[in-house]
Amino acid sequence: MKKVKAKLMDADGFERTLTRMTHEIMERHENLEQLAVIGIRTRGEFIGRRIANLMADLKGAEVKFGTVDVTFYRDDFRTHLPSPEIGPTNIPFAVDNLNIILVDDVLYTGRTIRAALNTIMDFGRPAAIELAVLVDRGHRELPIKADYTGRDHPTMTNEHIHVHVKEVDQEDEVLLLEYVDG
Amino acid sequence: MGDKTISIKHLVGLEGVSRDDIRIILDTGFTFREVLERPIKKVPTLTGINVVNLFFENSTRTRISFELAEKRLSADVTSFSAAASSVKKGETLKDTVQNIHAMKMDAVVMRHPVPGAAIQLSHFVDAVVINAGDGTHEHPTQALLDMLSLQEKFGYLEGLKVGIIGDISHSRVALSNIFGLLAMGAKVTLCGPGHLIPPHVSELGVEVNGDVDEVIEWADAVNVLRIQRERMGVGLIPSVREYRSQFGISLERLSRHKKELIVLHPGPINRGVEIDSEVADSDQAIILDQVLNGVAVRMSVLFHLLKPREEMEAA
Numbered sequence: 001m002k003k004v005k006a007k008l009m010d011a012d013g014f015e016r017t018l019t020r021m022t023h024e025i026m027e028r029h030e031n032l033e034q035l036a037v038i039g040i041r042t043r044g045e046f047i048g049r050r051i052a053n054l055m056a057d058l059k060g061a062e063v064k065f066g067t068v069d070v071t072f073y074r075d076d077f078r079t080h081l082p083s084p085e086i087g088p089t090n091i092p093f094a095v096d097n098l099n100i101i102l103v104d105d106v107l108y109t110g111r112t113i114r115a116a117l118n119t120i121m122d123f124g125r126p127a128a129i130e131l132a133v134l135v136d137r138g139h140r141e142l143p144i145k146a147d148y149t150g151r152d153h154p155t156m157t158n159e160h161i162h163v164h165v166k167e168v169d170q171e172d173e174v175l176l177l178e179y180v181d182g
Numbered sequence: 183m184g185d186k187t188i189s190i191k192h193l194v195g196l197e198g199v200s201r202d203d204i205r206i207i208l209d210t211g212f213t214f215r216e217v218l219e220r221p222i223k224k225v226p227t228l229t230g231i232n233v234v235n236l237f238f239e240n241s242t243r244t245r246i247s248f249e250l251a252e253k254r255l256s257a258d259v260t261s262f263s264a265a266a267s268s269v270k271k272g273e274t275l276k277d278t279v280q281n282i283h284a285m286k287m288d289a290v291v292m293r294h295p296v297p298g299a300a301i302q303l304s305h306f307v308d309a310v311v312i313n314a315g316d317g318t319h320e321h322p323t324q325a326l327l328d329m330l331s332l333q334e335k336f337g338y339l340e341g342l343k344v345g346i347i348g349d350i351s352h353s354r355v356a357l358s359n360i361f362g363l364l365a366m367g368a369k370v371t372l373c374g375p376g377h378l379i380p381p382h383v384s385e386l387g388v389e390v391n392g393d394v395d396e397v398i399e400w401a402d403a404v405n406v407l408r409i410q411r412e413r414m415g416v417g418l419i420p421s422v423r424e425y426r427s428q429f430g431i432s433l434e435r436l437s438r439h440k441k442e443l444i445v446l447h448p449g450p451i452n453r454g455v456e457i458d459s460e461v462a463d464s465d466q467a468i469i470l471d472q473v474l475n476g477v478a479v480r481m482s483v484l485f486h487l488l489k490p491r492e493e494m495e496a497a
Contacts, residue, residue, distance in 0.1 A: 072217065072225035072255075077489070085186055086213050122222035 002160065002177045008135065008153055009174035011166075017150040018047070021132055022054040024148050025101055034127070036064035036095065040104040040116050041087050046165040047134055048103035064098070066091035070115035089119060096124040101148075105163035107133040110144035135174055137161050186210075188486045192311040194300040195320035196361035204329070204365055210482040211330045211475065217254070218478055228257035231488055234282055235261040236292040237314070238299075243449055243473070244314050244324070248291050251480035260287075275299065279306050289488060292316075310487045318352045323483060324448055325358035327476040329366065331468050332403055334475065335444055340367035345397040347429060348407025348456060349378040349418070355448045359405060360388055373397040374407075374429060378418065394429050398436070403444035406431050409456045422455050433460040446472060 009017065029035045032055065039048025045067045052065040071086045102116055113131060120129065132148035137155040153176070155161065160177040164170075188203040196204070217225055233252045237245050245261065252259045275294070282290060283306070290307060292300055293314040300313035300320075315321040333339055344363055350356045350372050363370050364387050371389040372379055384390055391397050398404065409425060419425050426432070431445060445457070445467040453459045461467060 069213070072227040072485075074227075077227055077229075086210055088213060088216050090216075118226070122220055122224070124221060 001180050003180055004175050005159065005178045006176040007173060008151060008161070008176050009172075011172040014134075014172035014174065017134065018050055019054060021134075021148045021150055022051050022058070025051070025130075025132065026055060026058065028130075029099055029101075032059055032061050032063055034097075034099050035101065036066065036093060036098045037101045037103060038066045038068055038091065038116075038120065040102065040112060041067055041069045041089075042168070043106075043163050043165060044104035046167045047105055047163075048101075048132075051101070051103060051132065064093045066093065068116050068119045070112055070119055073115035073118045075111060075115070091120070091123050094124055095120060095126045097127045100126045100129045101132050102129055103132045105134050105165075106161045107131070107136045107144075107146050107149075108139055108161075110140045110142035113144050114142055134163055135161050187489070187491060191487070192300075192304040192313075193322050193483055193487060194304055194311060194313045194316075196322045196325055196358045196365065197320065199322075199361070199365060201365050201367070204326070204362060207326060207479065207482050207486060208330050208333055210485060211326070211479040212334070214478040214481040214485075215334075215475065217481070218474065224254045224256060226256045227485060228252070228255040228488060231257045231288045232286065233257045233259055233289045233291065233484070234285075234287045235259065235314075236278070236282070236290060236294075237261070237263045238292070238294045239264060239315070241293050241315070243476075244293065244321075247473070247476045248312075248314060248323075248480055250477045251484060252291075254477070255481055255484055257289075257484070260285075275302065276306060279303055283307050283309070289484065312483060312487065315354055317354065318357075319354055320358045320361075321354040322358045322362070323476070323480050324355050325362040326483065327472055327479045328355075328359055328405060328446055328448070329362055330475040330479045331446060331472045332368075332444075334471065335468055336402065339363070342368040343371070343400055343402045344368055345371045345373055345401035345404040346407065347373045347394060347397065347404055347431070348409060350374050350383065350407075351378045351380050352410065353407050355405070355407060360386055364388070371397050371400060375419065375425075394431075395435065395438070398431075398439050398443060399441075401443065403446060404431065405446040405448070406457050408448060408450065409452055411452070426455055430454075430456055430458065431461050432458045436461060436466075442466060444468060448472070 037048045037052040039045035052063040055063045067090050069087045069089045130147040133146045134150040136146055136149045136152050158179045162175045164173045166172050186206045188206050235248055287309050289310040291312045291314050294316050297317035297319035299316045300311055304311040346356050371391050373391050373394050447469045451462055
């Protein structure tokens, strides 16, 4: 059973965090022509799209946006972890020589990011890939680190972070859940 | 949202396969279509999984399509064909299979001249069995790729009117299409020489109409079966010319109907017999889409059948 332990971010905090992350990304990347945002399905897709839209509003220019589904690249095919519904990978631009901002909601073991990196590499050779995550909950199993982090929140292994976005969950919020017996 | 898992353990035919299972296979088929459009058309999903293709009957395109699907999923692929195998030396199916079994294969794709061979095989082995055509019985992946192509073209299958034209009695493509299309809620009319349409077939829920012009007028799409030349001159089909004049999908025949009919053909085509070159090469024929969709849908079938199941976790 899961129970909500704390609300790490409400709608305002969520919005502010995305705005700050967008500014941090743009500090390093002035040229939007060279930049593309790719969100990892499913929550990373919505967060990535919002970051891309915020950039576009600030600069008054289009920002390339794509999504990746990592199902076919997961390393746990032989284990029985439930996987989300398979969806399309849609990268409607050539990734070659672009600076790619890869976006996900929660950074945990790093395995999803590894799978997403492999997926993107099959589309071409980007100049660089950087990682932006809304929450970093620790417990890395691979040498992967975020370049832009909305919030660091070290967790226990029996805890879980739920990111809700208004596009599918009605509300923007980040919840800390705890698994309890019974 | 959740993990979508199909209920079948093997794909021996489409008879009795649920609409939900077919829907899941087709949906993932579209996802693999996208993979096939990428610069690198290969994903690592089935890394370390062994698949053997056992072809006890000649096949070029089905075998190549399965091999491509397996390779694009990064499976390890071994292929046997009848000419090169021990079958010619008198080995029985069971012995062949036990050998394959000893090699610890995860999946077996089999084409066999005997109807029911795949079902029989699925009783012998722990490996996943995929029927690539068993005699005149079923050819499920062909029907799945036909349905994927129809879904892509029309956007729906429910209520779609599909004519199947040709030698229905000897066609595993026809039987699998009948089961699959009916499961998805499509309407099916069979058309062909009367003695090549199985008696009582209408009990399955299909219509039978011997007039190809009426079927064309009714249908949204027609699946034109290959006339197997080996059946000619043995009393089943008197001559190519007679078949062509009565059932051939000619340009002249289609031009009599003021409609955009979609034409499928499982290949290989006998140009000028069951279908004219002008029709086969026209935009209304989606024969080459079927070939591409064949790889995608076979990737989907392999993916879903080889994916570990939730209940295995509990066991």
